Amino acid sequence: MPDKSKIFFLLVIFLVIVTSPFIYNMVRTPAGVVVKLNTPVIDNMTVKQCILPKEQMIHDHMKILNSWRDDVVRGNHREFGKIDGVMYEKSLQLTCLHCHSNKSEFCDRCHTYASVSVYCWDCHVAQKENKL
């Protein structure tokens, strides 16, 4: 192969690699992400609220869960606090997943979308979901 066609060949490979995200998104059509909040428990709530405001939950939920783990496992501090007279426990399964019982449509949606690997499920067993 003459030198010029070698250079041209490598240049084409370079261009394909660099533009691959454009090509990929053109072929696969990005779907975006939608999180489902309509579990039976949430639907039955009169005031639909989480333990903290929505924005704070979106931004800090991983930090909260991480500090909860340390508090419970290392310090045995299990109480998060009372909201409207109801005590909330620092527990992924008893507090978070009590309302958000749809892991695959709630937790997993965003984490899969952005390829975030969470290690909650290294120890916790995800409860069986009732198909709505």
Next chain:
Amino acid sequence: MKILLPFLGVIGIVLVAFVGVGLLNLQYLFGVIIPYTAFAVFLAGVVLRILKWGRSAVPFCIPTTVGQQKSFPWIKRNRFDNPSNNFEVIVRMALEVLLFRSLFSNTSTALKEDERRLVHQSSKWLWLGGLAFHWSFFIVLLRHFRLFMDPVPASLYLVESMDGFVQLGVPVLYWTGLILLISVTYLFIRRVVITNVRYISLPNDHFPLLLVLFIALTGLIMRYVLKVNVISVKAFTVGLFSLKPNLTQDLGLIFYIHLLLVSVLLAYFPFSKLMHSAGVFLSPTRNMPNNSRRIRHINPWNYPVKVHTYEEYENDFRDKMKTVGLPLEKE
């Protein structure tokens, strides 16, 4: 001044993003126009430069060799330090590009034993730092594709799980991000601390290092300290990469700083020493087999030269040469 200038340049870029987005609210300029322009400049610049290099003539067979070339069968030869065919060239080039083999044989010279003896010693730190820097940068870049592509290709999960096997707080720690920051810092400090390297360093040697240092730093801050909303970031980047930019997402100021630094790096790339990434493949000293004793390498610049051989010369002057008694090849 040689260090201050690039340092102020990088600080300036951070400030421009800070003022432009934080105070003037020019999200569209910094989120869409500048990244697209930088990407276009990068693509066009790299392609044009490679085409320009590809047009230049290679007049001589000039591979650099550091080993015995192919000779008689009983003489041991060094295949990959003195390649004799294309296969050996490809192996040599791959070792160079992937493992920086020529840097591995780097030496430093020093006066030892009360400055009486000149010692050449092996010097592997630059090789190690360079290798750590390039490979970690490559894997960090590869990992970024999870934010460019929707849905995320399965092969990227493998890279991420191998890179992020340490669970230290949230989110998991990616080794390569840390190695990138450490190695680029080392490469910068090396340039500053070693006096003779500092002496030959120019602003355009310091600038890319500082730029990458700040890119790594802002990236790590985004991931581990400020924890930007990765869903918004991905929605935005996927928008950019499907030519449907949307700016409705709440992106932090730090993201715009990171983005502007990367845009500057992309636009700067084709005009800088960073083009060594293409240049290494186009170096005649590395991409040619050392076969000049077997195969005639004709200079492409050669134009037809009118030659007058000795045979023709003798034919022209045979009688005269004979008369004065000069020796002749043909009587």
